[in-house]
Amino acid sequence: MDKRKDIFSSFNKRVVVNLDPRSPEAESYRSIRTNILSSNLKNPPKVLLLTSAHPEEGKSLTSTNLAIVMAEIGKKTLLVDCDLRRPSVHGILGMDKAQGLSEVLYGTLEWDKVLKNTGVDNLHVITSGAIPHNPSEIIGSDKMKLFLEEVKNVFDIVILDVPCILAVTDSIILSLLADIIFMVVMAEKTPREAVLRAMSMLYDVKSDVAGIIFNKVNMRRSHYYYYYYYGSKTRKES
Ligand SMILES: Nc1ncnc2c1ncn2[C@@H]1O[C@H](COP(=O)(O)OP(=O)(O)OP(=O)(O)O)[C@@H](O)[C@H]1O
Ligand SMILES: [Mg+2]
Secondary structure (H helix, E strand, O other): OOHHHHHOOOOOOOOHHHOOOOOHHHHHHHHHHHHHHOOOOOOOOOEEEEEOOOOOOOHHHHHHHHHHHHHHOOOOEEEEEOOOOOOOHHHHOOOOOOOOHHHHHHOOOOHHHOOEEOOOOOEEEEOOOOOOOOHHHHHOOHHHHHHHHHHHHHOOEEEEEOOOOOOOOHHHHHHOOOOEEEEEEEOOOOOHHHHHHHHHHHHHOOOOOOEEEEEOOOHHHOHHHHHHHHHHHHHHHO
16 A cells, blocks of 8 residues: 555545546546636635535535645645534544534534644544534524634635535525535436425525536546546556
């Protein structure tokens, strides 16, 4: 195992640091990064939120990978697990979920006391903390707003990993605090009606969706695969 993979062996194998940097998967996360950073050059978005219509469409994995590729270009990045019902960022990064956002929102700990190092330069994480009995209430509290105001002053990019829209209200509440929102859609699986319904729920509270990220796309059918093949071939030949 090479040194780089050894450092991140506790991470999920689909986390970008464990992928071939030239792979279509890694390249697609960089492409999303470029789109976000070029979306408003004068006033680049700071707080990013990725949500989806249904559960398990890939929000947490995509949020984590996006956080890593942001950190890789020197952006001081914070990934916050705001899914206080079924948190998973800690699992993806092989860490303990204890002491995180819920303690901050209950006021028992300051946010800088629950900040975790990831081993990736420029990337910090705040895990969910203990599962609260009232997630929507604490997510919608003034403490959450205050927390985000404070971390925005310290980090260049803050990525919020949230639950899906159609099951619980937490995403809608958090969308009001985000600068840019993306829908993660499982390619060829999520019904179009579900995506439209989720988008209209966001629209109802004036939270516009900036774009859709298609997850689990068959890369062999995508143009990225062609570029990967092309890139590998020319490198080998040179
Ligand atoms: N592009 C992908 N390729 C293969 N597996 C994937 C991909 N994206 C996500 N997965 C896997 O699908 C499962 C769900 O992913 P993830 O936890 O990111 O979804 P989620 O939308 O955050 O789910 P939840 O709604 O429960 O929060 C995980 O096991 C994850 O490893
Ligand atoms: Mg998730």
